[in-house]
């Protein structure tokens with residue numbers, strides 16, 4: 762499935778990541794059929810926020826209800842990596858498989874280069890496979906610059 766994220770939502774994810782830096786930020790993108798329409802910041806509930814993230818089950822449930830009310834789906838789950846590349850870590854993959862959240866895309870924002878945040882998207886399969894998905898944005902492929 763395709764993934765479309767408007768530039769303003771990409772900018773919002775990057776802004777969120779920079780605000781939480783050096784801790785990881787996390788959130789979700791709502792929309793339909795692989796097209797993100799709105800974003801929602803979530804709290805990082807993990808004890809070690811610098812290298813991990815966890816979403817509170819209650820907050821996640823509230824977000825799910827919000828999406829349902831608006832007739833939207835969870836298009837993607839995003840989080841930032843403040844010291845590593847925009848690629849799902851082994852922990853990210855294990856969490857996705859164990860939680861069963863393999864339908865949404867996983868969007869990673871890397872702040873390895875603070876002046877040039879990188880945003881990439883992946884599908885994580887039930888078998889732990891990781892495949893990058895091109896992000897379309899406002900009609901064009903997103904090229905990874907923070908502008």
Ligand SMILES: [Zn+2]
Nearest residue numbers: 842849850853
């Ligand atoms: Zn991660």
